[in-house]
Amino acid sequence: MIQNQIELIESKVQSAKGIPEETKNELIGLLSTLKSEVGSLSKTHGEDADSIARFADASTHEATREDKKPELVHVAVQGLTSSVGGFESSHPTLVQIVNRIATILSNMGI
DSSP states (O other), rough: OOOHHHHHHHHHHHHOOOOOOHHHHHHHHHHHHHHHHHHHHHHHOOOHHHHHHHHHHHHHHHHHHHSOOHHHHHHHHHHHHTTTOOOTTOHHHHHHHHHHHHHHHHHTTT
Protein backbone atom coordinates (compact mmCIF):
# COMPACT_ATOMS: atom_id res chain seq x y z
CA MET A 1 0.00 0.00 0.00
CA ILE A 2 2.65 2.52 1.04
CA GLN A 3 4.90 1.46 -1.83
CA ASN A 4 2.06 2.06 -4.29
CA GLN A 5 1.34 5.46 -2.79
CA ILE A 6 4.93 6.57 -3.26
CA GLU A 7 4.91 5.24 -6.83
CA LEU A 8 1.87 7.44 -7.50
CA ILE A 9 3.78 10.41 -6.08
CA GLU A 10 6.67 9.60 -8.43
CA SER A 11 4.21 9.63 -11.34
CA LYS A 12 2.85 13.03 -10.26
CA VAL A 13 6.34 14.46 -10.14
CA GLN A 14 7.26 12.95 -13.50
CA SER A 15 4.20 14.41 -15.22
CA ALA A 16 4.22 17.78 -13.45
CA LYS A 17 4.63 20.78 -15.69
CA GLY A 18 6.94 23.64 -14.89
CA ILE A 19 9.45 21.64 -12.86
CA PRO A 20 12.99 21.58 -14.23
CA GLU A 21 14.17 18.10 -15.26
CA GLU A 22 17.04 18.28 -12.78
CA THR A 23 14.59 18.88 -9.93
CA LYS A 24 12.30 16.11 -11.15
CA ASN A 25 15.22 13.68 -11.30
CA GLU A 26 16.36 14.62 -7.80
CA LEU A 27 12.85 14.20 -6.41
CA ILE A 28 12.40 10.84 -8.15
CA GLY A 29 15.68 9.63 -6.65
CA LEU A 30 14.71 10.85 -3.20
CA LEU A 31 11.28 9.26 -3.48
CA SER A 32 12.88 5.97 -4.47
CA THR A 33 15.01 6.07 -1.33
CA LEU A 34 11.97 7.15 0.70
CA LYS A 35 10.09 4.12 -0.59
CA SER A 36 12.79 1.84 0.77
CA GLU A 37 13.09 3.65 4.10
CA VAL A 38 9.34 3.82 4.69
CA GLY A 39 9.02 0.17 3.70
CA SER A 40 11.35 -0.89 6.48
CA LEU A 41 9.73 1.54 8.93
CA SER A 42 6.29 0.14 8.16
CA LYS A 43 7.29 -3.21 9.65
CA THR A 44 7.63 -1.67 13.11
CA HIS A 45 5.74 1.63 12.89
CA GLY A 46 2.96 1.10 10.35
CA GLU A 47 0.86 4.14 11.19
CA ASP A 48 3.88 6.43 11.20
CA ALA A 49 5.01 5.10 7.81
CA ASP A 50 1.52 5.65 6.45
CA SER A 51 1.50 9.24 7.75
CA ILE A 52 4.84 9.96 6.10
CA ALA A 53 3.58 8.63 2.76
CA ARG A 54 0.33 10.59 3.03
CA PHE A 55 2.09 13.85 3.90
CA ALA A 56 4.55 13.26 1.06
CA ASP A 57 1.57 12.89 -1.27
CA ALA A 58 -0.16 16.02 0.03
CA SER A 59 3.06 18.04 -0.16
CA THR A 60 3.76 16.90 -3.70
CA HIS A 61 0.21 17.62 -4.76
CA GLU A 62 0.32 21.17 -3.40
CA ALA A 63 3.79 21.94 -4.77
CA THR A 64 3.07 20.63 -8.27
CA ARG A 65 -0.40 22.00 -8.89
CA GLU A 66 -0.68 24.71 -11.50
CA ASP A 67 -2.49 27.18 -9.24
CA LYS A 68 -0.13 27.02 -6.28
CA LYS A 69 -1.28 28.25 -2.91
CA PRO A 70 1.86 28.91 -0.89
CA GLU A 71 0.05 28.61 2.43
CA LEU A 72 -1.13 25.08 1.55
CA VAL A 73 2.34 24.08 0.39
CA HIS A 74 3.72 25.35 3.68
CA VAL A 75 1.17 23.46 5.79
CA ALA A 76 1.63 20.21 3.83
CA VAL A 77 5.43 20.41 3.95
CA GLN A 78 5.31 21.21 7.65
CA GLY A 79 3.19 18.09 8.16
CA LEU A 80 5.68 16.04 6.13
CA THR A 81 8.59 17.28 8.22
CA SER A 82 6.69 16.70 11.46
CA SER A 83 5.77 13.18 10.40
CA VAL A 84 9.36 12.00 10.89
CA GLY A 85 9.74 13.63 14.29
CA GLY A 86 11.27 11.24 16.79
CA PHE A 87 13.05 9.09 14.19
CA GLU A 88 16.30 11.08 14.11
CA SER A 89 18.28 8.47 16.04
CA SER A 90 16.60 5.28 14.85
CA HIS A 91 16.11 6.21 11.16
CA PRO A 92 18.48 9.09 10.34
CA THR A 93 18.45 8.43 6.58
CA LEU A 94 14.65 8.64 6.56
CA VAL A 95 14.76 12.00 8.31
CA GLN A 96 17.42 13.32 5.92
CA ILE A 97 15.45 12.20 2.87
CA VAL A 98 12.20 13.73 4.13
CA ASN A 99 13.93 16.98 5.03
CA ARG A 100 15.49 17.21 1.55
CA ILE A 101 12.15 16.47 -0.13
CA ALA A 102 10.47 19.08 2.09
CA THR A 103 13.08 21.68 1.15
CA ILE A 104 12.66 21.06 -2.58
CA LEU A 105 8.86 21.12 -2.38
CA SER A 106 8.91 24.28 -0.25
CA ASN A 107 11.08 26.00 -2.81
CA MET A 108 8.71 24.93 -5.58
CA GLY A 109 5.74 26.35 -3.72
CA ILE A 110 7.15 29.85 -3.45
